[in-house]
Amino acid sequence: MALIGLDIMGGDFAPAKALDGIAKWLAEHADSSSKILLLGTAEALADASARFAGNTDRILMKEAPEVIGYHEHPVRALKEKQQSSIAIGFGALANGKLDAFISAGNTGAMLVGSMFSLKMVAGIQRPTIATIIPRGSGKTGLLLDVGINSDCKPEQLNQFAAIGAAYSKTILGIDNPRVGLLNIGEEEGKGNLLSQQAYPLLKTNTHINFIGNVEGRDILIDRADVIVCDGFTGNIILKLLESVYPVTREQGIEHSYLNRFHFEQYGGTPVLGVEKPVIIGHGVSGEEAFANMIGLAETMIEKNFLPSLAAWVN
Amino acid sequence: MALIGLDIMGGDFAPAKALDGIAKWLAEHADSSSKILLLGTAEALADASARFAGNTDRILMKEAPEVIGYHEHPVRALKEKQQSSIAIGFGALANGKLDAFISAGNTGAMLVGSMFSLKMVAGIQRPTIATIIPRGSGKTGLLLDVGINSDCKPEQLNQFAAIGAAYSKTILGIDNPRVGLLNIGEEEGKGNLLSQQAYPLLKTNTHINFIGNVEGRDILIDRADVIVCDGFTGNIILKLLESVYPVTREQGIEHSYLNRFHFEQYGGTPVLGVEKPVIIGHGVSGEEAFANMIGLAETMIEKNFLPSLAAWVN
Numbered sequence: 274m275a276l277i278g279l280d281i282m283g284g285d286f287a288p289a290k291a292l293d294g295i296a297k298w299l300a301e302h303a304d305s306s307s308k309i310l311l312l313g314t315a316e317a318l319a320d321a322s323a324r325f326a327g328n329t330d331r332i333l334m335k336e337a338p339e340v341i342g343y344h345e346h347p348v349r350a351l352k353e354k355q356q357s358s359i360a361i362g363f364g365a366l367a368n369g370k371l372d373a374f375i376s377a378g379n380t381g382a383m384l385v386g387s388m389f390s391l392k393m394v395a396g397i398q399r400p401t402i403a404t405i406i407p408r409g410s411g412k413t414g415l416l417l418d419v420g421i422n423s424d425c426k427p428e429q430l431n432q433f434a435a436i437g438a439a440y441s442k443t444i445l446g447i448d449n450p451r452v453g454l455l456n457i458g459e460e461e462g463k464g465n466l467l468s469q470q471a472y473p474l475l476k477t478n479t480h481i482n483f484i485g486n487v488e489g490r491d492i493l494i495d496r497a498d499v500i501v502c503d504g505f506t507g508n509i510i511l512k513l514l515e516s517v518y519p520v521t522r523e524q525g526i527e528h529s530y531l532n533r534f535h536f537e538q539y540g541g542t543p544v545l546g547v548e549k550p551v552i553i554g555h556g557v558s559g560e561e562a563f564a565n566m567i568g569l570a571e572t573m574i575e576k577n578f579l580p581s582l583a584a585w586v587n
Numbered sequence: 588m589a590l591i592g593l594d595i596m597g598g599d600f601a602p603a604k605a606l607d608g609i610a611k612w613l614a615e616h617a618d619s620s621s622k623i624l625l626l627g628t629a630e631a632l633a634d635a636s637a638r639f640a641g642n643t644d645r646i647l648m649k650e651a652p653e654v655i656g657y658h659e660h661p662v663r664a665l666k667e668k669q670q671s672s673i674a675i676g677f678g679a680l681a682n683g684k685l686d687a688f689i690s691a692g693n694t695g696a697m698l699v700g701s702m703f704s705l706k707m708v709a710g711i712q713r714p715t716i717a718t719i720i721p722r723g724s725g726k727t728g729l730l731l732d733v734g735i736n737s738d739c740k741p742e743q744l745n746q747f748a749a750i751g752a753a754y755s756k757t758i759l760g761i762d763n764p765r766v767g768l769l770n771i772g773e774e775e776g777k778g779n780l781l782s783q784q785a786y787p788l789l790k791t792n793t794h795i796n797f798i799g800n801v802e803g804r805d806i807l808i809d810r811a812d813v814i815v816c817d818g819f820t821g822n823i824i825l826k827l828l829e830s831v832y833p834v835t836r837e838q839g840i841e842h843s844y845l846n847r848f849h850f851e852q853y854g855g856t857p858v859l860g861v862e863k864p865v866i867i868g869h870g871v872s873g874e875e876a877f878a879n880m881i882g883l884a885e886t887m888i889e890k891n892f893l894p895s896l897a898a899w900v901n
Contacts, residue, residue: 488823490829506823509802509816509823512771513804513806516806520807520808531835
């Protein structure tokens with residue numbers, strides 16, 4: 274039985290969308306043994322109590338009188354607001370009272386909390402975050418790092434490759450995922466210093482199915498299941514792809530393919546490399562995103578995913 | 588009177604599309620005093636002679652018996668094929684017999700030829716290449732570097748900013764172009780080491796209208812007229828944007844906005860920073876692209892654009 278912490282103060286529509294998402298998840302996972310611990314202010318918890326009066330076996334609550342805002346400095350906020358939902362969530366996760374923690378609140382605070390509160394999986398140097406990439410025929414790729422590690426060493430890219438392959442296989446269910454190194458040029462030896470040095474590491478990494486360099490034109494097509502890059506490049510790509518939906522909508526273009534660039538539907542971004550599941554939601558997360566985040570946390574716990582990463586990087 | 592060299596052996600449909608483009612340019616610029624020197628094999632020139640029999644005052648020809656293929660090693664090919672259209676073109680450009688040189692042939696050979704044959708504009712450290720970015724309402728932005736400089740120093744980004752601003756103002760006709768530094772995060776101090784160090788240089792650069800950091804989500808919107816980044820990031824973005832047209836077409840989506848991602852329509856990529864105009868076309872360049880490249884070369888010559896760059900970087 275897993276206990277998943279959920280910060281109901283995070284997100285632009287807190288706590289309403291979080292509560293909607295929990296309701297959706299409860300309805301769709303009636304047979305799940307997981308429980309959810311809601312963290313929020315007394316007022317927000319009162320809303321939740323009224324809504325989940327019939328679910329007290331699965332929905333638990335803990336008051337967190339403080340709230341970290343979106344624009345607060347992450348390190349300072351976590352230090353000064355120890356009674357905030359995010360600080361309490363990480364405290365409970367670190368000391369084993371929670372099995373996972375989810376928030377659509379201050380992204381920086383979520384990252385700092387992950388790195389400062391939790392241990393790394395043995396052998397992993399730095400945590401990473403990944404994004405789903407929508408592709409034709411309903412397929413999805415995975416791109417990482419998308420923003421935590423703006424300057425990387427070759428060995429880090431090699432670890433992201435292994436972590437991405439593990440996620441693709443275990444969580445996304447892709448058999449023997451193809452791993453590509455994002456680069457400018459197809460042949461080994463092309464690219465910037467980082468990609469030139471990372472290539473031979475990926476090539477000799479026996480844990481992954483390395484298919485070589487992939488280029489910008491390969492991101493949206495089904496060439497590699499996992500695409501590895503530094504967090505600077507990855508974050509630029511992620512935000513560019515996130516802009517496709519609003520930009521095309523503004524041009525009056527509507528199409529089911531473009532709808533898949535509505536990234537909130539994918540739920541949140543798990544922090545990969547720390548020992549416990551932490552899932553960071555978009556500020557605009559809605560009902561589906563929250564339900565998906567709970568489902569992802571449950572899957573990561575059930576499959577013992579994060580501890581299993583040690584076998585991929587060592 | 589300018590003499591523009593044009594390699595008719597470059598491009599996937601050589602020499603037909605080049606000749607179509609020349610015909611289009613001739614028809615649309617009957618009052619231009621520029622002449623074009625066609626470089627190609629005897630066979631290709633025979634086609635051209637037949638086609639331009641009535642234009643011998645404006646269309647000149649020089650035989651180049653050798654051709655550099657797309658997959659040849661640029662440095663080796665230029666050295667070994669000194670009678671190729673690209674080698675002869677650069678020779679004539681370097682010794683002042685041509686005022687500009689255009690080819691849709693081997694991109695690497697065009698870059699190597701530019702760097703090895705031509706002097707740099709005084710004060711510019713490295714040449715750069717830029718791409719037009721299509722935006723809503725028919726507007727365009729400029730992104731650079733898009734691939735020559737995969738590892739950059741902060742001072743190089745600062746020079747690209749000035750070069751891009753000059754191009755935006757002089758060639759694209761944008762008054763006081765807004766220059767943004769591509770980064771992950773909006774505030775000064777964010778980003779990777781390169782962007783952190785480049786920011787204060789751009790901020791104090793009196794030649795440009797620096798508006799601060801821009802993010803991936805700003806690329807497709809009208810926030811900055813010129814976006815500066817290293818050539819690794821820029822090339823990934825360029826190739827990703829180039830994939831938008833074929834990927835959406837494959838999904839059955841047709842729209843005038845998406846047609847603007849058909850990059851061939853913009854003609855070629857000028858090499859910025861060398862003393863003489865060199866324009867590199869896409870392999871798939873068609874009639875319109877070739878006509879646009881001739882027009883761009885003419886504009887760069889008329890406006891004395893490349894020599895004028897010295898005032899932007901010193």
